[in-house]
Amino acid sequence: MEQMDLLLTGIGCLATPAGDVLRSGKEMQEIQEIKDAAIAIQGGRIALFGAEADVRNKLKGAAITETLDAGGRLVTPGLIDPHTHLVHGGSREHELALKRSGVPYLTILAQGGGILSTVQATRASSEQALYEKAYRSLDTMLMQGVTTVEAKSGYGLSLEEELKQLRAAKRLNETHPVDVVSTFMGAHAVPSEYKGRTDAYVDLVCAMLPEVAQEGLAEFCDVFCEQGVFTVAQSRRILLEGRRLGLMPKIHADEIEPLGGAELAGEVGAISAEHLLAASDEGLRQLAKGGVIPVLLPGTSFNLGMNKHARAREMIDTYNLPVALSTDYNPGSCPTESMQLIIMLASLNLKMTPEEILTACTINAANAIGRGRQIGSIEIGKRADLSLFDAPNLAYLPYHFGINHTFGVIKNGQPLVWDRQMIYAQAGKGESVS
């Protein structure tokens, strides 16, 4: 131990899942908590962590470039948001009155609104405008303690327009300090020019896949498998073709109707299946059998005013599944970038414990986007992605709600947020939009 770039001292409570593997069922409860802790960082990675006295002892004689005092706060791995529709044009507050008067989400879509309204706004936006809007959302996420975000295309619905979204996401990953992991979701809706010709549109999506894969613009391929959108057979075709080209399957499954999306996720070896409010018992069994990660999005059911929630307790207690949590940030069903709102809703509506919630927002979320080895826990050798919260313990996060607890964020060993202020203009990956 000769030299350390950063020593974070004064951690009141360090809370992290251990290891780099998924935590399933009861394991989700197993959190390592260390009081009065410290973390030493070198080359952007965690070099040492533990009780502060032990860490200081081991560092005797080492040169330490910078020391920061966490002031007795809670420190966790940086939060990971593994399911978002980050890059899009416009917003949909004009549909709020319709939604509040009880018009169902799928009816608004069938009438040419909903996702299709955002398709129009996205097509009308330049790649630069999409980039700038999403950049601001990433800033909001960062201020909430989020250090890695998955981003789906799916508001272009033609090759050029999908590529435009994916290229914006690629540039965001290169220039914003938050990491952005891309998913191709050409099968998010059937565009109006293909109305009534869904199979022809599925042909087009399959024809887009080679270009997306060749340009290296996405790691995953996702489909909205839902009544009136894409059937199980159509979803299967797209996901298998994506898989053949090296894109790992993901699937929006059984969100509103129990179509059998969860069963399909198991069948095609999807890395994750999302939503799952209406998933059947057999569907949950197939997820467990296929090693599929259920990504639950409690903000969506909350915002759509559904009196129904994903069966998180059964998933964890009965099916031994590794649940992950995410915002589903999008302009329709869940217009929020706030992982801390999701933490509260996971407690309130999914009845998950604070420990399970942390696991779901860190190591399980990391695995849902293929990053379990690099991020998602405080572990020697892992990236030093850390969130500091103005909270004495883990349970305080879902308990004290509706505010932002984030005091600081460290990404790759660089403090990006400190004392509730964004300081990354000096420390980030590169250019800033403003």
Ligand code: NIG
């Ligand atoms: O995950 N359900 C489909 N897709 C998104 C919503 C997209 C939108 O409404 O713009 C979701 O909820």
Ligand code: FE
């Ligand atoms: Fe979604």
